[in-house]
Amino acid sequence: MSYTQEELVIEPGQSIKHYWRDLWAYRELFYFLAWRDIVVRYKQTTIGVAWALIRPVLTMIVFTVVFGQLAKLPADGVPYPILVFSAMLPWQFFANALSESSNSLISNAQMISKIYFPRLAIPTSAVVVSFVDFLISFAILIVLMAWYQFWPTWRLLALPLLIFLAFGAAMGAGLWLASLNVKYRDFRYIVPFIVQFGLYLSPVGFSSEIVPDKWRLLYSLNPMVGVIDGFRWAILGSTQIYWPGFSLSTGLVVLLLGSGIWYFRKTERTFADVI
Amino acid sequence: MSDYVIKVENLSKSYTLLHQQTERYTALRDVIAHNVQNIGKRLVGNYTNGTTPTREEFWAIENVSFEIKQGERVGIIGRNGAGKSTLLKILSRIVEPTKGRVHIRGRVASLLEVGTGFHPELTGRENIYLNGAILGMTRTEIKRKFDEIVAFAEVERFLDTPVKRYSSGMYVRLAFAVAANLEPEILIVDEVLAVGDAQFQKKCLGKMGDVAKEGRTVLFVSHNMAAIGQLCESCILLDQGRLKTFDQTEKVLQKYLATNDEEQDFIHLTDDKVRQGSQEVKFDWIRLQNFTQMPCRQFSIGEDITIVFCIKPNQSYQDQKIKVAVEIRTLDGIQLCNIVDTDSRFQLGTLAQSETISVCIKDIRLYPDTYYLSFWVGSTTSTEIFDYVKDCLSFEIVDGGKLTTRLLPRSAGLLFLTPEWYLLSKEIV
Numbered sequence A: 001m002s003y004t005q006e007e008l009v010i011e012p013g014q015s016i017k018h019y020w021r022d023l024w025a026y027r028e029l030f031y032f033l034a035w036r037d038i039v040v041r042y043k044q045t046t047i048g049v050a051w052a053l054i055r056p057v058l059t060m061i062v063f064t065v066v067f068g069q070l071a072k073l074p075a076d077g078v079p080y081p082i083l084v085f086s087a088m089l090p091w092q093f094f095a096n097a098l099s100e101s102s103n104s105l106i107s108n109a110q111m112i113s114k115i116y117f118p119r120l121a122i123p124t125s126a127v128v129v130s131f132v133d134f135l136i137s138f139a140i141l142i143v144l145m146a147w148y149q150f151w152p153t154w155r156l157l158a159l160p161l162l163i164f165l166a167f168g169a170a171m172g173a174g175l176w177l178a179s180l181n182v183k184y185r186d187f188r189y190i191v192p193f194i195v196q197f198g199l200y201l202s203p204v205g206f207s208s209e210i211v212p213d214k215w216r217l218l219y220s221l222n223p224m225v226g227v228i229d230g231f232r233w234a235i236l237g238s239t240q241i242y243w244p245g246f247s248l249s250t251g252l253v254v255l256l257l258g259s260g261i262w263y264f265r266k267t268e269r270t271f272a273d274v275i
Numbered sequence B: 001m002s003d004y005v006i007k008v009e010n011l012s013k014s015y016t017l018l019h020q021q022t023e024r025y026t027a028l029r030d031v032i033a034h035n036v037q038n039i040g041k042r043l044v045g046n047y048t049n050g051t052t053p054t055r056e057e058f059w060a061i062e063n064v065s066f067e068i069k070q071g072e073r074v075g076i077i078g079r080n081g082a083g084k085s086t087l088l089k090i091l092s093r094i095v096e097p098t099k100g101r102v103h104i105r106g107r108v109a110s111l112l113e114v115g116t117g118f119h120p121e122l123t124g125r126e127n128i129y130l131n132g133a134i135l136g137m138t139r140t141e142i143k144r145k146f147d148e149i150v151a152f153a154e155v156e157r158f159l160d161t162p163v164k165r166y167s168s169g170m171y172v173r174l175a176f177a178v179a180a181n182l183e184p185e186i187l188i189v190d191e192v193l194a195v196g197d198a199q200f201q202k203k204c205l206g207k208m209g210d211v212a213k214e215g216r217t218v219l220f221v222s223h224n225m226a227a228i229g230q231l232c233e234s235c236i237l238l239d240q241g242r243l244k245t246f247d248q249t250e251k252v253l254q255k256y257l258a259t260n261d262e263e264q265d266f267i268h269l270t271d272d273k274v275r276q277g278s279q280e281v282k283f284d285w286i287r288l289q290n291f292t293q294m295p296c297r298q299f300s301i302g303e304d305i306t307i308v309f310c311i312k313p314n315q316s317y318q319d320q321k322i323k324v325a326v327e328i329r330t331l332d333g334i335q336l337c338n339i340v341d342t343d344s345r346f347q348l349g350t351l352a353q354s355e356t357i358s359v360c361i362k363d364i365r366l367y368p369d370t371y372y373l374s375f376w377v378g379s380t381t382s383t384e385i386f387d388y389v390k391d392c393l394s395f396e397i398v399d400g401g402k403l404t405t406r407l408l409p410r411s412a413g414l415l416f417l418t419p420e421w422y423l424l425s426k427e428i429v
Helices: A021-023 A027-043 A050-068 A080-108 A121-146 A153-183 A187-201 A215-218 A225-235 A243-274 B030-046 B082-092 B124-134 B139-152 B167-179 B200-215 B225-231 B248-257 B424-428
Strands: A007-010 B004-018 B055-069 B073-077 B098-105 B108-111 B186-189 B216-221 B234-239 B242-248 B266-268 B281-289 B296-301 B305-314 B322-330 B335-340 B355-361 B369-379 B384-397
Touching: A007 B139, A021 A027, A021 B384, A027 A121, A027 B124, A050 A080, A050 A121, A080 A153, A080 A187, A121 A153, A153 A187, A153 A225, A153 A243, A187 B167, A215 A243, A225 A243, A225 B167, B004 B082, B004 B216, B030 B369, B073 B082, B073 B225, B073 B248, B073 B281, B082 B098, B082 B108, B082 B216, B108 B167, B108 B384, B124 B139, B124 B167, B139 B167, B167 B186, B167 B200, B186 B200, B200 B216, B200 B225, B216 B225, B225 B248, B242 B248, B281 B369, B305 B322, B305 B369
Parallel strands: B055 B242, B073 B216, B073 B234, B108 B186, B186 B216, B281 B384, B296 B384
Antiparallel strands: A007 B098, B004 B055, B004 B098, B234 B242, B266 B281, B281 B305, B305 B355, B322 B335, B322 B369, B369 B384
């Protein structure tokens, strides 16, 4: 170990110089925090990981019955469970990530006020944990598709990009809410609302093609609309993408993520003081 | 002069105290309400400046400057609230200073609290990796150090047990072992050793000494003056956020033990104290004094503690004979004694007016720690209790003093005894 390291200067109002390099140095922390949350979550449960499967499956069944069987919404020839599930995947990921990350700073308050490490690790690993759930749910989709003998097209190759988009949406909103939550605990109550309403405001139980054309652009102001439509487009292969709406949603996700990081960096220096 | 590893320049840290507010975070509702109020005031025309009188600035650290060179072992001492922890938090980048600047050369590992970042559900092994990562170690680094950490913490047998089943001693050992084996250039340790047993405290002090010998720098906060004296060559004394002295440990310790501020040593027992009894006779105020009659709340072993208090009868008091008792309890609530006036053949009788009474406990032999005093007054003829104020005043027994300079760990005993020893073979001759 060399002692001729460069100097670290701590000054008020100045963010640490090598922010991103610092983050890189702590890269394993992201993994360890996510691993901790996953291990702890299933440590004293008897059915363990099965919990990650039960929720999306039950929701899918309810939505299939309500929207597909009772309301008889159109499905363009796609089995309704698959239609629902291809949207359920990104939505559950977004909803879980949002609730977990917005609470993550508060639940790690002890650590924040006693140890230095890049604060960004906490909300990020909360999103990563939800991503693991997402991967588990993805297995259900594969089973469903096999059951209905539904074959995906080449469009499936675009899925990683769309996952990335979902990640961005969850991360952006999560960063905003996590840092606001530190100062204003009101957001603890707002997040469940967002998640609850969002489920109905996003095209999870139905296809967004039932939204009248003149409202579609407005509807795309919900960034999850773009993500979900993208997922359906990639998985189902038959639906058409509404490009103006999709671009708008994507743009909003980028904006959300950028501003989320900006706000988080702006406020993270005072976390230990107010938490 | 450029061989410093830590250079602190005019460092200050202020907190805004919001009186009336019980929680540290703000509710959005309050912010909105406050802003609406201000707009309202502005509309009416008597808008002042938006600051309410309930806000007060508090300087936890004020204008502190010092330099620490490589390989130095520096102690930081001061009373509770002197700013020690705030200073360490700034140095370890947890909080941001309000003013001033700090230059740090090298990797900092700080142990501000035992076991932060440990998860109770995870096993010892898992927690070593997790904690290591939080402190900035890579996985390969932890792997390399793993055996050393385990050996130092002496937890081999419990590696796969969740740490929630660990004893507090094991917990501390493991936490310290991870931080100390991080190989930082600068090791910052806050009062964390108080939890471990004597042997482990010694081991930790030894480890910190070794760390310094390897050319690393150690910053150590403790209330244990003997430990500071043993480990640190120089010492920083903080007082109300200001740096009072930075000098050789011996000189600083002398200065520290000699200072006392009066206000704290005089306790006025207001009615909001939790008290039991009929209140016909009440304790009014209490003060602790040392042998020079000066107010004091820190004593060393072998000193005399004088407790002075005033009792006051009220209108409903009907000339019953009273007796008074003083109890001493440890921080854990173990009652050490119940000192009753009549045991010393002291009779108060009836009270005509307020009386001031002094009790002198000569040659105190309690181990270094914090102790609580409780006061009791009751009737001699019936079982009636007039007033009982529990744990209303604390005092501290500190290391050092005229009887011993040996390191006395908290867990090694409660009483410091110096009985007479004889070598019987010589005595017979």
